[in-house]
Amino acid sequence: MDFIYQQAVQKNDEYTASTLGKQVLDPASKYYGGVIGETGVARPTHVGTPRVMGGWASALVNPDSRYYHDEALLAALDQAADFMLNRQHADGTISLGGTNFHSPPDTAFVVGGLAQMVQLLEAHDWAPVEPVAAKLRLFLERTIPAMLTGGCHTPNHRWVITAALALLHELFGKPELVARAEEWLAEGIDITGDGEWTERSNGIYNAVSNIALYHTARLLNRPELLEHVRRNLRMMAYLVHPNGEIVTDYSGRQDFGKTYDMATYFLVYRLMAAHDRDPFFAAMSDYSGSYFKQPEAVNNNALMGLLLYPEAHIEGLERLPLPDRYVRILNARHPMGEHLAQIDAVGHHMKIQHSSMHLAFGAPVVRIREQDTSVTVMTHAPSFFSLRHGKVRLLGVKLSTSFSPGIVKFSSLTVDEETGAYQLKAHLEKGYNGPVQSQLLPELAGRAELSPWYLLPHQHRPMTHLQTQELQVDITPHDSEWTIRVRTDEREDVYAQLTFILGAEGEISGSDVLPVGDGRHMLKSGAVKYSVDGGGEAIEISSGAHEHWVSVLNEDQHPAGCQYVHVNLLTPFDRTFTIRLL
Structure with missing residues (x-):
């Protein structure tokens, strides 16, 4: 029997035992039947009560589970189904709670999981589970109007909604569900040639988009969509540190700088390995599955997927070794500059409600791995360099300046073929706003005693005395050390601070x-030493400077839960810092 499957069953049983005691059993409570989560409130979201329901349903119909046909668990699942119906709004949506009210995308996440749960329960020949399946089917049917009309916030939401539409079509057969899915797909897929999604979210939203497009492709007979999934799955093999941590140093979402592992990628790797008979995906599936701790969000429940899709079993498939020595430059050929130059012509004037433009999409990233040493060089991110050396975590190196002011995000990356240095450059501008020409002023301005600043057409102010600052960083690998050369143009007296962010x-x-x-x-x-486990593994950073006394520059921010070593510099400067592996 598949070892990962056995682990999934065991962990799911443990999860079931731990969550049964968190169900709200007070009939007078509006949360009756829901399961209290980390917020202290029972929520009907894909990471709330439905996530728990996915674990319970997978245990209830699985002969390998100790909860197989357990009557108490069945009763709990039935009460949870009632909770979902009671928390569903009249328009068919659910609310995330705290934010995102009457939310089509959050409803789509839930649909993506409950639709699979209904299929799992209905395929199981056991009469007592039929009422629960019927309640969940009713919930799903009620979501159809919202899925046919609802919008999104973020790029990945489009594919979550598309997958929900495809799964609903599989259950209810309404052709308008396919038509709505095609409207979303007509926008085109937001992924680079090297496999990076818009949100650059290796810890969370890559896996979300991947599993959603997998279901969309198989159910709408759109196999070409799987090529986008393949790209990201191949890319992710190079975005894992030796200890299993995913590279989140440059994410455009809430996983930025936080710790995640590959568990959420397990199911889509397994499904794609089976679909393509791909030994590399099979090996990545095994690797991802080794991090399985408990059920993921309901739309990406690994055990439910293994039970529902028997074609995902790949015991006889060959495995390829995973890379642990490489230099990989992602998005080197992506036409990022060409795309950014087209923004003005689009006409949205850089405004999108309740979302972000994600202008860092397609920015170059360098990944370097030499067994237990892992390095990332980044553009368009708060940090431009990070390093793992065994247990030593140099989480980031960032440069801040008082010129703009704030953190410098380097916009270009080139490789010096002679020295092997990765060269990052930034061009900063700062000017002054002239008066608005009289013919462009609103009626109120200049003709009344009061002229509010916020009612003036600031977009018509001419720029005066425009100033610039040029910065460059050269990052060069050597035997057992890295050098970081930081230099500026000749502008004087700009405060700067180089910060090394450490675990x-x-x-x-x-x-x-x-x-x-x-x-x-x-x-x-001089130098600073950073060591872990009593100095068994360490790095040395040199050399320091204290050319001004400002401890925190304006608009600079430091992530919480870390340690920081600052070097204060005053322009112009040309300084080289060494990170030595000990």
Whole structure:
């Protein structure tokens, strides 16, 4: 029997045992039947009560589970189904809770899971489970008007909604569901040639888009959509640190800088490995499955997928070794500049409600791995360099300046063929706004005692005295060390601060390191050592500087839960820093 399947069954049984006691059983409560989650409130979302229901349903119909045909679990699942019906709005939607009210995309996430759950329960020849399946089918039928008319917030929501429409069509056969899905698909797929989705969210939304497009492709007979899934799955093999952490250093979503593993990718790797008979995907599926701890969101429940799709079993398929030595440049050929140059012609004037433009889409990223050492070089991100060396985590290196002011996001990346250096460049501009010409002023301005600033047409102000600042970083690999050369143009007296962001678990030491509170340190001169596990694994960073006394520059931000080593610089400068692996 598949070892990962056995682990999934065991972990799911443990999850079932731990969540049964969290169900709200007070009939007077509006949350009756729901399961209390990490917010302290029972929610009808894909990571709330439906997520728990996915685990329960998978245990209830699985002969390998200790909860197989368990009457108490069946009663709990029935009460949870009542909760879902009671929390469903009259328009068929659910609310995320805290935000996103009457939300079509959050409803689509739930549909993506409950539709599979209905299929799993209805395929099981056991009469007592039929009333639960009927309630869930009713919930799904009620969502159809919202799925036919509802919109989205973010790029991935389009594919979540499309998958929901496809799954609803499989259950109810309404042709208008396919027509609506085709409207979303007509917008085109937002992925680079190297496999990066718009939101650059390796920890969360890559996997969301992948599993959604997989279902869309298989149910709407659109096999060409699977090529986008393949691209991302191949890319992700190069975006994992040696300890299993996913690279989230440049994410455009809430996984930015947080710790995630590959568990959410397991099911789509497994399904694609089976579909393509691909040994590499099979190996990545095994690797991802090794991180399985508990059921994921209901739309991406691994055990439910294994039970529902027997074609996902790949025991006899060959496995290829996974890469642990490589240099990979992602998006080097993506026409990012060409696309950004077209923005003005589109006409949206950089305004989109309740969402983001995600202008970093397609930005170059370098991934380097040498067994236990892992390096990322990034553009269009708050940090431009990060490194893992065994247990040592240099989470990021960022440069801030008082010129703009704030964190510098480098916009271009090239490779110096002679030195092997990765060259990052940034061009900053800052000017002054002249007066609005009189013929462009509104009626109120200049003709009344009061002229509110916010009612003036600021878009018509001419720019005066435009100033620029040029910055460049050269990152060069050497044997057992990296050098980071940071230089500016000749502009004088701009405050700058180079910050090394380190994991909270290590120790910082050095002869001229000044603690300044909240885990922050000034490296005034010499070197600083950062070690983990009593110095068994360490790095040394040199050399420090303290050319001004400003401890925090305006508009600079530091992520929580880390330690920081700052080097204060004053322009113009041309300084080289060394990160030595010990």
